[in-house]
Amino acid sequence: MSMPDESSAKTAIHSTTGDTGLILNEVATILQEFYDGTLDTMVIERLVVGVFFVGVKLTNGCGGVAYTPPEVVKNAGRRILRENTPLICGRHVSKVISGEIPGPFAGLIRLATLNALSVPFLEGNRYCLNVGNDVSDIPSLFHRRRICMVGAIIPLLKRMKEMEPAEVIIIDQKKETQAEAEAGYGEFVPPEHTALALARCETAIFTGATIANGTICQLIDLVPENAAIAVVGPTAGFVPEPLFQRRVALIGTVTVADSDRTLDILAEGGGAYRLFDGCVQKVNLLNVPRLQLLGLDSALKE
Secondary structure, three states, X not given: OOOOOOOOOOOOOOOOOHHHHHHHHHHHHHHHHHHOOHHHHOXXXXXXXXXXXXXXXEOOOOEEXXXXXXXXXXXXXXXXXXXXXXXXXXOEHXXXXXXXXXXXXXXXXXXXXXXXXXXHHHOOOOOEEEEOOOHHHOHHHOOOXXXXXXXXXXXXXXXXXXXXXXXXXXXXXXXXXXXXXXXXXXXXXXHHHHHHHHHOOOEEEEEOHHHHOOOHHHHHHOOOOOOEEEEEOHHHOOOOHHHHOOOEEEEEEEEEOOXXXXXXXXXOOXXXXXXXXXXXXXXXEEOHHHHHHOOOHXXXXX
C-alpha cells in the first residue's frame, strides 16, 4: 500500500492558495456542468474536521476527504476567539464549492466536497482508470529514472526500491520521517533545495497535501517539461482535468466507498491508512495523451 497520509509535503516554497484556488474553481465549474443544475438541491449532510483529514458526506450519499495541514489548524487556533463561524451542515453544496462559506477550514471543506461530488464520475467510464491499483503499480514511472518525491511516502519508497530507479531524492520537513526515509530508500535533501532537485528529475511525485497547502502549482512549474508528474493521495480525488491540463501524467487517489465509516474514523483522529480497511477504493487516473507524449505508453498496459 503506497497511498500517503499526506502529512509532510510542506516545502520551502511559499504556500499560497491563489493558483490552487484556480484549480478548484475549474473543478467546481466542471462538476456544475456534469450535475446539470442539480447541485442546488444537494446539501452537506455530515462534516468532520479531523486531526489529519476533513471529511464530508453529501445527501446523495457520496463522501470525500481532504488533508488537514498543521498550519491551518494552528491558524484556526489563533482565530477561534475572534470568530463565530456558522454551521456548515445543511448548507447547499453549490454554495460550498463556490467558496461562499466562512471559517479557517472553509477551503478544506470545499476541497473535500469537490472530492465527494467527483466520486460518481471517477467510478464510471469517463476516464482511463486502474481501479484497485496505486502509483507503485506503474513501474515505468520509476525504472531507471531520476525521482524527486516531495513529501516522503514510505510504503512507496519501499516498493520503488524494487523498480531500480536511477536516483531517488526526498524532500520532507519532518525529522521523524527523514530517519525512516534515509534507511536505504533515497537521498534526503532540505526543502530549500526543492527547486534544484525538481529541475533535474525525470519523475516528480507530489502528495495531495500540496493541493491542500497551496503549493501544487508552484511545484509543477519547477518540473522540466519532459518529466513525468504524479500526484498521490486521497486529497487529489477530484475530476482530473485541471491537473491533467497542468502536465500531471497520473493521479493516484481514492474514492470513498463507505462515507459514514470514513467519517467515524476521522472523528476519532484516524488518518489515511485506517481508511483502507474497507472505507475507500484506490484508483489511478491516467492522462493518456501525456503518457504517450513522454513515451510512457507501457503505463497504459501495466
